[in-house]
Each structure stands twice: as C-alpha cells, then as structure tokens.
Amino acid sequence: MQKYWPEKRCHGKDNIWYAINQVTQEEVILKYFSMSNCDEYKVSREAYTMKYLYNEDPKHFLEMYDYMEDNNEDQYMIAMEKAECSLEDIVNERGHLSEEEAVPVLREILSALKVMHKNNFIHRDLKLSNILIKSRSDLSSIKIIDFGETLDRSDDYHITGMVGTLHYMAPEILKKKKYGKAVDIWAVGVIAYRLLTGYFPYITEGENHSKQLKAILNNSVSYLCADDKRLSIKAIDFINCILDPEPSSRMGIETALEHPFLDPYFEGEFIPYKPIPKFTKKMSKENMKEGKPLDMKGN
Incomplete structure (x- = not known):
C-alpha cells in the first residue's frame, strides 16, 4: 500500500x-x-x-x-x-483585503522573510500563490513555500539569471544585472499592492520583460482598489518605499516592520518617507492576472 x-x-x-x-x-x-x-x-x-x-x-x-x-x-x-489555502485563493475570492486585514498578514510575511535572509536564503519567486494560509480563520497564519528557485547566498555574493514570475520581478532582474536579497523585498511590495487593491502595480500584455521594466521605471501606479477607493497615504508610502527601482535605496525589512502603516500603535501626524507619486487612472482587469513563472538560469 x-x-x-x-x-x-x-x-x-x-x-x-x-x-x-x-x-x-x-x-x-x-x-x-x-x-x-x-x-x-x-x-x-x-x-x-x-x-x-x-x-x-x-x-x-x-x-x-x-x-x-x-x-x-x-x-x-x-x-x-497541510495548509488550507493560499493568499492567491483569498484575493481571488474576496477581491482584496482591507488595510486592517492586510497589516498583520504583511507583518508575518516580512517576519518570515527576515528569517530567510538572516540565514542567507533568497527566495526569488515570492508571490501570493507561494504563501499558504494554515487556517482561513486567521489570515496571518502564513507559511512560505516553494523553494525551487531559492539560493543560499551571503550579502557579498550576488546572483544573475532571470528567475521568478514576471509581475513580481524586481527591475534589477529585468535589467539582467547582478542582484541579491532586495529582490525579495520588491516582491513583498507587489504582494502588498495586490492584497490591498486586487491588482498588480505594473503589468503589460504578454510576457514582455522590456515593457514590464518600462512600466516600472515610469512608476505609473493608481493605488486604487477594485472598488475605486484610493489607499491611505500611509499604505501608499509603505508600498512606494518598497517599490523603489534602485535596490540600494529600497526599504529594508526592519524599516518596513517599523513603518507607521504596519505599526498598530502609531499615533500623531504621519509624514511620508518619500514624496507621494503622481496617481494614474484606474487599472484594467488585466492587472489581476498573475502570469507564469520564468526560469532563465543564472547562478
């Protein structure tokens, strides 16, 4: 048997x-x-x-x-x-999460990533479908899976190779440059945007790397939810600080965990860490598609 x-x-x-x-x-x-x-x-x-x-x-x-x-x-x-479902399942079922619902989920994702990076693991394909939920009654009960593209690299050793899922790929991967742990941080920014709005921040027709990179560098993001409501300034600033095209100035895990958007005890006037970007018009339903993983090997 x-x-x-x-x-x-x-x-x-x-x-x-x-x-x-x-x-x-x-x-x-x-x-x-x-x-x-x-x-x-x-x-x-x-x-x-x-x-x-x-x-x-x-x-x-x-x-x-x-x-x-x-x-x-x-x-x-x-x-x-066993886990009950993935974050992708939750977003597909509900459209998006409220900011109050998303905050504990994002804190746990960052805490898990902190453990990975502390032990020099770079996931390289972090996305909603690779984050499972142990119990639907607790959306923060996240479990990160799928380490097929994960590499063990120290901070002074960088990687090459276009690996991952296009709509979660950091610009340094799309530029075919050497990269490190900051690519996982970028993916968290995409995950945060998708959880909060139901959309991807940047998307192009087909699996076109150059167009995807151009969309990122143009920084044309709506920050509108599926119900046409704009995210709060704290949420927008949090995502904007993570989706920085320059990996050296991208917000790190510790700073992200301390950001007022993720701090339930923050009081007082909020001053954005970066200038708030100019908003674009409402995104189309094409921005809800996850796309397929890519694997153009490097080292």
Missing part, C-alpha cells in the same frame, strides 16, 4: 496535491517533481531548505514529513504538513 493517497490538486499548482497519509489518516500536501524534467540536486536542495527553515521558524514554514523517490512513476515527492 502506498503511504500517501492524493485526493485533489491545489488550486493553480499542477504538481501540488492535497493527500491523505494512509497510515495515520493525516491530511498532508504532496509536491511532485518529474525525474525526467527535474535535477535531483535541485529537488534535494528544496527539501533541505524546507527542513532547515522549519527548524529555524516553525511558525512561518511548513514541516516536511518525507522526501521520496519513486522510480516506477518517474518522480520525486515531498510530503509536508
């Missing part, structure tokens, strides 16, 4: 399934990797990263139960603890 029985595919993830451990009857998540398409080292590296991060921070990372090879089915498999 096989140990795990897959029951249904996770929304938006062809290789990830909800399953049952037939020995314990526990619900789990299975992630499959084709042996013919995946490098064994890369799969084992993802399993190692997952296990390492869970040991460092079980609050924000899923526990890995098994790492198995099935030569009969030509696949590797990682079994992990």
Whole structure:
C-alpha cells in the first residue's frame, strides 16, 4: 500500500496535491517533481531548505514529513504538513483585503522573510500563490513555500539569471544585472499592492520583460482598489518605499516592520518617507492576472 493517497490538486499548482497519509489518516500536501524534467540536486536542495527553515521558524514554514523517490512513476515527492489555502485563493475570492486585514498578514510575511535572509536564503519567486494560509480563520497564519528557485547566498555574493514570475520581478532582474536579497523585498511590495487593491502595480500584455521594466521605471501606479477607493497615504508610502527601482535605496525589512502603516500603535501626524507619486487612472482587469513563472538560469 502506498503511504500517501492524493485526493485533489491545489488550486493553480499542477504538481501540488492535497493527500491523505494512509497510515495515520493525516491530511498532508504532496509536491511532485518529474525525474525526467527535474535535477535531483535541485529537488534535494528544496527539501533541505524546507527542513532547515522549519527548524529555524516553525511558525512561518511548513514541516516536511518525507522526501521520496519513486522510480516506477518517474518522480520525486515531498510530503509536508497541510495548509488550507493560499493568499492567491483569498484575493481571488474576496477581491482584496482591507488595510486592517492586510497589516498583520504583511507583518508575518516580512517576519518570515527576515528569517530567510538572516540565514542567507533568497527566495526569488515570492508571490501570493507561494504563501499558504494554515487556517482561513486567521489570515496571518502564513507559511512560505516553494523553494525551487531559492539560493543560499551571503550579502557579498550576488546572483544573475532571470528567475521568478514576471509581475513580481524586481527591475534589477529585468535589467539582467547582478542582484541579491532586495529582490525579495520588491516582491513583498507587489504582494502588498495586490492584497490591498486586487491588482498588480505594473503589468503589460504578454510576457514582455522590456515593457514590464518600462512600466516600472515610469512608476505609473493608481493605488486604487477594485472598488475605486484610493489607499491611505500611509499604505501608499509603505508600498512606494518598497517599490523603489534602485535596490540600494529600497526599504529594508526592519524599516518596513517599523513603518507607521504596519505599526498598530502609531499615533500623531504621519509624514511620508518619500514624496507621494503622481496617481494614474484606474487599472484594467488585466492587472489581476498573475502570469507564469520564468526560469532563465543564472547562478
């Protein structure tokens, strides 16, 4: 009898399934990797990263139960603890979150990323569908997953290679420059914008890197929600400080966690950290599409 029985595919993830451990009857998540398409080292590296991060921070990372090879089915498999859904599912269902709802979620995402960066892991494909929710009753119960593109790099060693999902990619990746941990911070800015508005801040037709980069450099963002309401000045400033095209001046994790937008105890007059950008007109529904991951290898 096989140990795990897959029951249904996770929304938006062809290789990830909800399953049952037939020995314990526990619900789990299975992630499959084709042996013919995946490098064994890369799969084992993802399993190692997952296990390492869970040991460092079980609050924000899923526990890995098994790492198995099935030569009969030509696949590797990682079994992990179950979460109920992804942040992508929540946004698709609800359109967007209120600022009050989004603040604790963003704080937890940044706290998880702080653990990753402290241990020199750069995720490189951080997005809503790679952030799971342990319980729908607590949207801040986030668990970061999918470390297939994650690399272990210190601050003085930079990476090349166009890896990730286009609409979350930092401009330094699109410019094909060397990059580091700041690309994950940029992705948090895109995530914040998407959570709060239901849209992506920058989007172009098709998977066009040069047009995407041009849209970022033009900095034409509406900060309008799906219901046509503008975000608060604190929320706009928070996102604007993270979506800085220059990685060296992009707001870091500690500063982001201390920003008044994420501080429930902030009182007094708020003075923006940066000049508030000029707003554009309402974004189209095209700005709600996530796009597909890209993988143009570097080091």
